[in-house]
Amino acid sequence: MTRQVTGHPPDRDRCASEANSVYTLIGGFADAHLEADFRRTHLGWFNGRLITAGLLGGILYCVALSYDHAVLGNSRAFQFLLADRLTVLISGLWLALHAYRNGRRQLSLPVFSMLVFELILASGFLGVVFLHGGSIVFHTMSMLAIVTVFYIFLPNLSTGQLLIPWLFSLAFLVIFRLVFEATSIELTIPALLLLLSNLLGTFFVRLINRGQRSEYATVQALQLLNAELRQEIADRKLIEDRLRASEDNLQHLFDVAPVPLVLTRDRDGAILRLNRAASLLLRVEAGQAANLRTPDFYVDLREREDVITRLRTQGLVEGADVHLRTNDGKPIETLLTAVRTEFDGETVYFVGLVDISERKRIERELQRLASTDALTGLHNRRSFFELAEREIRRARRKHAPLCLLLLDVDEFKQINDRFGHAVGDNALNSVVRAISACLREYDIPARIGGEEFAILLPEVALEAGIEAAERLREAVAAASVVTPGGPITLTVSIGVAVVDGDAGTIDRALSQADGALYEAKRAGRNRVAQAGDERLN
Template sequence: MTPDQTPATPERKFERSLVEEILEASPDGILVVDDQGMITCHNQRLFEVLGIPPGSISGGEDGDLAGLDDQHLLAQALWRFREPEAFLERVESLYADPDLEDHSELAYRDGRTLERHSKALWGEGRRYVGRVWFFRDITARKRAEHALEQLARHDPLTGAANRRHFFERAAEELARARRHGVALSLVMLDLDHFKRINDHWGHAAGDRVLQAFAAGVRSLLRREDLFGRIGGEEFVVLLPATDPEGALQLAERLRQHTEGLEFAEDGERVSVTTSAGVATLEAGDASLDALLQRADEALYAAKRAGRNRSFCQA
């Protein structure tokens, strides 16, 4: 919509009609303001993308905002953004320096994501005459990217970090622990007699056991803990800022939780247990391999002692 008041010659009518057709055909929400921050034109898609009802802005007639200060639009939009203060700061910096361009993302409280692009408009003699804004809803694209990222980094059956992602993150945590001089512990978990479950009840039953086990582990972890699947029934938990005592306590909680899991397959009761090996980073450890080796030794000590136990490797 445009507020152009130029006498309506056939040529001007055609130009206005062409501009309006281009605006309305765009998949982006488009807003144009002059050098005083007054809205000169926009398209209807702007309301859809920003999530603002067309008739909700005071002073706008039939959804036409031309001639209004852009603050009217901001007042309706700001509360919908996840970080309104950051958006306002960016807008102010763009208006303060017309040479700046903006190409960034805008997160909404409702989970949507917009792509935002803005650049200055220049008249004759490079005179600043206003700014144009483009808003595009990229929520579907962001969700698809997130889904692909999850597939690349996580085991599809259990949701635990896959082997590659676990070791990438573990290397980062190891470097952080050394840099800050804090503890770092690891719990290695292995489901006891898991092959019997697969052999007797089938792999579908085994998959259900793995999924329930993994869900139980995640429910007992902190946000900063890293849970990974590094083998068929072998899992690891990396515990930043956790000493041997704290790691062993967690291992026991995980063991007890697993012991409480029960399944029924073909009318038979299926019980599950896990053994756990615990190790903590030592000053002489050259790499993560040393920590994993000690946790593995502790795990097999638990297996040799009868399974369904937690051992800590000194």
């Protein structure tokens, strides 16, 4: 029968000791602490056995009073037997009452009461045999019944207690041998029966005791495993809760991060997740991300291939300048930082984006302002010299002609003095509009002084350059400028020079053109003059 084990949960060391425990002769734990724990947890069962043994032993022992009276009458011997049997009955009731009252407090007092009851019952029965005499067969049957009570109904908890039935049986045989002078033949059957009964009883006690303790050790081990399993489940649940909370926190941080963040898959470019900032930047509505792929957002797929290659080989891309477009097609410039990682067993890329469209616009505007004349919008002097050097190198490689025009607005100081600088600025812009209408897309006009302009004409020889200069002069003369005093016309003087592709520099070409411009001014203005035929060295 399985009994509930109470008390504190067993620890691992104790369960290991119980699983490998050594048993005593009567089948109890050799370890005193284990035995004490076992008895404490089985105290209710022990008390129940003591109550049964006390009541059954006392009542059965007194059942023979009628037989005593029939044989002995009201003799002194009967009165002694009556007192003896009543003593056994009272001791049995006392044992049962003591065990009942003990409940689950302690086991030592009921065990002591049990030993007292056994001794009273054994000595009382031997007293009956000694005084009563009679048939050895009858007394042997009674003897077997009492021995059976000792073994079966009483819990056997010590080696000394286990010896009581053996000594009791030996005393019984000695009385019949010495007092009643029974023969060896008469004692043979009782001796064999008592020997067999004690052997079986001892074996039964050892078997029951070891079985109970083995069951106890097994239950303790199962309790430990169950406790460990519960603890493991609790720990795992705690870990899962913490992981879930951590994942929720990471997801929350991901979602509320001010930097646009995107999680993409390597094998197909699918967008697995993007935060609110990325949704706003890329203009992706809720629920659209599942149907989008990263190639959809690249203006130039070659930039994506470069990013993917670096991620696959190096695992990291930092600060890549990437041109993207939003979900509705608007181009944006971004600074991309990405790292390769694993997510749900797949290779993914964790991408951060910074919108630098405005910064790039400002950079381009600053670059334009740094290279552009603020009044006319043409190249300024520094930008003109940089572009001119580039064109000279190109002309040298291709052995192509290159022509330079140097223009100066005639009598411009009089306009400023007469009408003011505002009208003078309008006059300059009128000149710029007139000459711009006559230039090709790849010609390079620049304002290099107050009212002085330079125009570089790629792939134009001297004759064609003179013709272009005449067209410019005529266009300026045909334009008019509105002033407070009425419309006026402007004229320009132009010097033309050829830039030698082999040894020429822009400084030498400007010096040559300036000389020609001076000649045009001296010749009466509003005319075109060419530099001398000598080549620049």
